[in-house]
Structures are given as C-alpha cells and as structure tokens.
Amino acid sequence: MNKIIEVKNLTKTYDYFKKEPGLKNSFKNLFKRKKLFKKAVDDISFDINEGEIVGFLGPNGAGKTTTLKMLSGILTPNKGEIKVLDYNPEKREAEYQRQFALVMGQKNQLWWDLPPMESFLLNKEIYGVSKQEFTENLDELVKALKIEDIIDKQVRKLSLGERMKSELVASLLHSPKVLFLDEPTIGLDVIAQKNIRDFLKKYNQKRKTTILLTSHYMEDIVALCDRLIIINEGKIIYNGSINDLMKKYAPNKMITVFFEKEISANELKKLDKVYKIEDCKVLFKVSREEVKNFATKILSSDLPVKDIEISEVDVDSIIRNVFTG
C-alpha cells in the first residue's frame, strides 16, 4: 500500500509562563518570568496509507490538534520528520497546499460577513480549480450535505451545523487527496453529527481520500475509522484497529441471563463465571472464545431461562481503561 503520511520521532514543545493567582503576583510577573516548557507532542511516529480513515483519539491537551497543525504546516516541529504526499509540510509549498485540507470545528475559514458562496468562489481562485471541476464538486457537495438553501445566506446568520457543513464544502472544492479533520462534529446535535459522519464515509469510499480525524465522540471514530491512534500526554499509547483494541483491552463479553425465578447461589456456583446477581437477572463474564459454548450450556441446562443477552463492553469504557492504565 501507498504510504501517504509518514511521521518519524515528531516532537513539539511549547513554552509558557507560570503565574500564581492574584494581582500581586501579576506585578511580580511583570519583572520576573520563569519560562517553562511543555512537550505537547513527544517523539511520536506513525504511518497512514492511501484511502485510510484513521481516528486520532485522546483527552484534551493530548497533542492531537498540535499534530494536525504540524501535518498541515502551520506549526514548526522542534524535532522529527514529517512527510505528507512526499512534501515537507513545514515549507508550506503551494503544490502541497493544493492537495490537502484542514477542517477545524472551532475555526472559521468562511468570510463572516458574506454568504458561504463568496468564500467558495474565493477558494476556487485560491486553489486554482477549473470552472468545470468547481461546478461539479459544488453540486455534489451541496446536494450530499443538503445545504442548497443556505449558501446565499450571510455566514454569521447560519447555525453551527450549517456553518460546519459549509466549512466542509469550502475545504473539499479542490478535491484534496488528504483531509485533516479536527473535531468536525464538536458542538453539533446528534442528527447533524450523523449527517456529517455519513457524508465523510461515503466521500471516502467514492474518492479514496485519506482522512485523519480527531474527535471526542467515540461514535465518530467507531462509525468512520479503520484504524485508531490513541494519544495521551503527547505519546502514542495505541495504534491499531478497533477490533484489536477490543480484544486487547476487553477480552471478555457480558452474558446476561433472565430466569423465571431466583436461582440459589449454590446452583449458580456450578455455572462458574458469575459476575453479578440481581434477583432473577444474572450477569456472566465470559472470554470471547467461550461465549458460544457457554451460552449453549446455559440454554441446554434444566435451569428456567426466560431470556439471554450477549453484549460487548462499550468502547468508551475501554478507552477509559486505556487512559487510566
């Protein structure tokens, strides 16, 4: 497979000042400041292949956005190497800039006082998109995101969801090969979130665009990503598929059995693997491989089983496990 993004030993350090609270300390700070350093990204390496959708996951301040900014050439790394489509982003070459897009949920590239259409037309000129390509792309994007009605309305009058969709359109008009998305669904309602997810999924399938996205919403990641990179305090702590993550951090499934009547503890003991007993409802924790056999065993026993449920431990709690060690 074609490697589109290669990151090697990337490090970025921010400097900052510490200030104790209060006016007195502010005055002290005026004359004497101690410069402190924080490693936002600490020696990370990863590759991304063509057409992949990779999710970047981590708590606030983990270094996700910092990494995206370095990949798009806005921030200069302190150490390490980045190659995207064989370009060094730091140089901010126009050739490179024409082939990627960065969409930020918390930044606005549209002209605030004018309708989105004006910004679309401006991007057409900035990226040198031909008239035909522009018309085709615009048509496709506007239809897919259902924003026909708003492209002539002033941006400042749009709702957050409408604006986010317009941002996406503006960023995709030049058919980027690589798309960086920084929390594209932040602050949106459930329906708008789903719209954007579905759109991205389809777009990726159709165009084979390589997508790297960060999000706090697990659903975004599960719905979209082939692969997951989990980052915490500037370091990568997991890099692999969601399935493997589940296997590694959640080796067990939960089997919930509802009985007709309460079962004595003694009888249950024979069954082993009891996790929790709540009156007629009993939970069993069973490893993935044994689930099938165990379920058959219970159903074929002479216990009065009313219903049975097999469930996955939810991803959110797995991620929590990963972060807390």
Added chain:
Amino acid sequence: MSKYLLIFYNSIQRSLIYRFNTFSLLFIQIFVFGVFFYLWSSIYREGGQIGNYSLGEMVTYYFLVIFLSLIIKADVAWRVGDEIRLGTMTTILLRPISYFGYTFSRLAGEIVFNTAVYFSSFLILFLFLKDYLNISLNLEQVSFFLVSVILGTAIYFLFFYMVGLSTFWFGFVWGFNFTMSMIVSFLEGAVIPLDLLPEFITRMSNFLPFKYIMFTPISIFTKRTELTLDLLIIPLVWVIALYFISLIMFKIGVKKYEGYGA
C-alpha cells in the same frame, strides 16, 4: 492574480454591508476637523501669520490631513495582531495564498471604498468651506499628489503591518500599536505641520519614512514645495525596503506561530 482581485472585491462588498461603521467614522473625523478649525481660527485672531502659514493655508492643511487620515489609516496592525493572537491566521496559512497579499488586497478594497465615500462627502464639505481654503490646482501637481498619496499609503500600510507582525514575539501589541500610531501621527505631520516644529525634528524626519505619509503629499497639493522627482523616489525606496523587511519579519515570526484557540 485573480485570487487577490477577488479578495479586493469581497472586501468592498463587506464594507458596503457595514455602512453605519463608515458613516460614523466620517462623522467623528468631521467633528475633529471642526475642533481644529475653531482652534486655529481663534489662534489666528491674535496675529495674522504662524510660521509661513496663513489661516487659510492652515485650514487647508488640516482639511487634507483629515481627508487622508480617513482613507489611508485602516487599522492593519490591530487586524494582523488579532489574527496572530486569536489564531485565525491559521486558515490563511493553510491555503496556497500569501498572507501579505491577502492582507493587502483586503485593505486595498477598504481603501478604495473609503476613498469613494469620503471623496464625495469631502467635496460637499469643500463647497461650504470654499472661502477659507486655498486650493488651486494644475495637472502636474495633481499627478504628483496622487502618486505621493499612493506611496504614503503603502508606507503606512507596511509599517503598521510590521507592528502587527510583532505580535509573533510579544503576544499582544495593543499598547505598542497605540504608541506607534501617536508617534507616527506626529512625525508624519498630522498633528502640526512639520515645518513649524523645532529644526531638529524636521531634520530627523528627513531620515524617516513617515513624513511621506502626510506632510509630503499635502505640501505638493498646497504648492509649498518644488515638484522634484526625489519627492517620489525617496518614498519609493522606503516602500521597497519596508516590503523586504516585512517579508523577512514574517518568515522568521511565523515559525513562532502557534495557532491558538483550537
């Protein structure tokens, strides 16, 4: 090139939306002019001449100062500074467009819009003040004046563009910007005509670019100077020099950019 042209048009469109802002600026500047007008009228009531300015010449001087201030003094430093401080520069750095070109085209749009609006209102004001003003024009003088104003505007833009860029290092430059605006107002001759100031200030201003923003174009317009080419060549050299310094400054400074706010 047409991307910059489009930014220029969008900027004019944007100004059209915020008409109220434009007219309130006009109002305050005419008010300031009124204050100067009465101040100098009462000063002149005592004696007939200050330096080599008669009352009519003085009023004409301030009339032009106010007009030029309105059209050329867009607040570049504040805007560039905010884009760095709030991280909105990110969306421009991402795209294949130069930040300088982007800022310049936006500003040029505003300047052209302002010129159209203020020129017509000043034409009306001129009709009222006709008897006080000393204006007689010929073609050569007007062409010199126009070129001189364009060069002055460029100097003003470049200088305050750099003040804005200094945000890369200082983080917040509102105070610095304010101080520089005051100093520049003084050194360009917007407060008091430069030839009325103590000689060492006049001499110092010859080594600085600022007098070409106001004092030189106004002197050309009011025929207080011979029309020699160095009136245009020296500011042109300044424009080129400032342009290259600003490029270098941007190149070094942008490495410190952190794109705050997301």
